[in-house]
Amino acid sequence: MADVLIHSARVLTMDPNLAGADAVLVRDGRVAALGAAAVAQAAPEAERVDARGATVLPGFVDPHNHLLSTAESLAAEDASYPAVSTVDDLVEMVAKAAARTPAGQWIRAFGMDDAKYPEGRPTRQRLDEATTEHPVIVYHVSGHHAVVNSAALQWRGIGSDVADPAGGQFLRDAAGRLTGMVLDSAMQLLLPVAVEIGCHGPNFHTDLPFEQLSGWLGDAGRHYVEAGLTTIADPQVSARELRVYRAARAAGRLPVRTVAMPLSHQLDALAAVGLGDPFGDDWLSLGAMKFYSDGTLIGGTAVFSEPYGEHGEFTGSLYWPADDLTALVERAARAGWRVAVHTQGDLAMENTLRALEAGSRAYGDDFRPRIEHCGYPTREHVRRFAGLGVIPVNQPNFLHDSGGDFLRRLGDRAHRLQPVREELDAGLRPALSSDSFVSSFKPLHTIANAMLRRTREGADIGAEQAISLHEALRAHTLDAAYTLGMEDRIGSLTPGKLGDVVVLDADLEQTRPENFGDVHVTTTVLDGRIVHQR
DSSP states (O other), X not given: OOOEEEESOEEOOOOTTSOOBSOEEEETTEEEEEHHHHHHHOOTTOEEEEOXXXXXXXXXXXXXXXXXXXXXXHTSEEOOTTTSOSHHHHXXXXXXXXXXXXTTSOEEEEEEOGGGOTTOSXXXXXXXXXXXXXXXEEEETTSSEEEEXXXXXXXXXXOTTOOOOTTEEEEEOTTSOEEEEEEEGGGGGTXXXXXXXXXXXXXXXXXXXXXXXXXXXXXXXXXXXXXXXXXXXXXXXXXXXXXXXXXXXXXXXXXXXXXXXXXXXXXXXXXXXXXXXXXXXXXXXXXXXXXXXXXXXXXXXXXXXXXXXXXXXXXXXXXXXXXXHXXXXXXXXXXXXXXXXXEOSHHHHHHHHHHHHHHHHHHOSOOOOEEEEOOOOOXXXXXXXXXXXXXXXXXXXXXXXXXXXXXXXXXXXXXXXXXXXXXXXXXXXXXXXXXXXXXXXXXXXXXXXXXXXXXXXXXXXXXXXXXXXXXXXXXXXXXXXXXXXXXXXXXSOOXXXXXXXXXXXXXXXXXXXXXXXXXXXXXXXXXXXEEEEO
């Protein structure tokens, strides 16, 4: 393995005990030296990268990124906004897909954001206008919902007499007929699924050929390293995902370091064989166990103490009654699992905190409980976070992508969403993440949105919760690594840590965050090897 010397750089080490430097040397898969020592120690045959005065950082760490599902979405039809901004656009997109798809085959699309449709939510009748010869499923941007056509319902044998499962719902019109919109855990009944997860979350673990998933993983991996991502945590891993990740690891084709967070439906099976986190190596490991408290803020099923929506129409849905969630989390902690709980609304946040308090007592020291999304904690909740050492795992891209919808639906409450400034001031270590496939996996987009707190339409959303560049970078590197329990190995350019380095084509400290989208990653070093050069 050749030395890699990056020189003429503005190195931001992200190590609070180290100053910046102008060079970094990677040797034998680890950071070997910084500054003048790096240049002096580099072997004559070292691969040399001239950063031309641009920023150099540790590889970005995304602690909430559905890697395999993102790979799947990249290979499917694209229903994302603004390309698809009306129901008519959606019907047209499906009709075009049907024209090139053999009759009887499924048409699958990702990214529908119906909150922005002037006509409101799409229906199966509208999708039927596009095709009655193909079963169609269009996933909501949140991943929690979907809309299907009549052929899909018939293929699955679902009629108007179908019962709503715990944690989910089939929407119906005034006459009681199915509209085709399916919410949260009811998604399990839509497609052939690889695993049954009950009401432990939305089931997007579709039964697809292993070879297909493996190929898509490799395709997505190239995009990830081009964006500077070197470590991710997949926050909803079932047997489907783990099989693909393990095979890629064994073949040396896992594109980035991957932490697999098992979904809570597997608690009993994993406990029966004595597995608890952490387990694995620096390339593939098991992380915290994932639980769900409430639904999706983007899709209107988050649970608040006061209903939300332009007409107060959203009351949300819980995946578990409060006592059941507490019992599950406590049982997992007793079995040795750190935990992560998807939580959006303030009422669901209270349920989650009760569960985490019980889990902390059962687990003992260094529990590091995570709250995924951490949408709307009250000030009292944040105070309790500090006592428990809660790690809020935030996705500020939501504030850009859906902030206008949040302002319409939540009013003034929208300005308290993801209060990262308040969390930092309370002494917490919040992490930034993407929730890809729900939003852009590019870390520079996430960092800009944490700094700007501005909607797609240009309105401020909780501007007082904005954070600085260095705070945002730390939350996407060192503190994200802390979230995964890997801060001793990744997240900063500290000599001795793993050799994951990113070179940009601009000096971020001299670039306005509005322009971060124009900044590119020119070189990505992963495990001491150059895996991307622009």
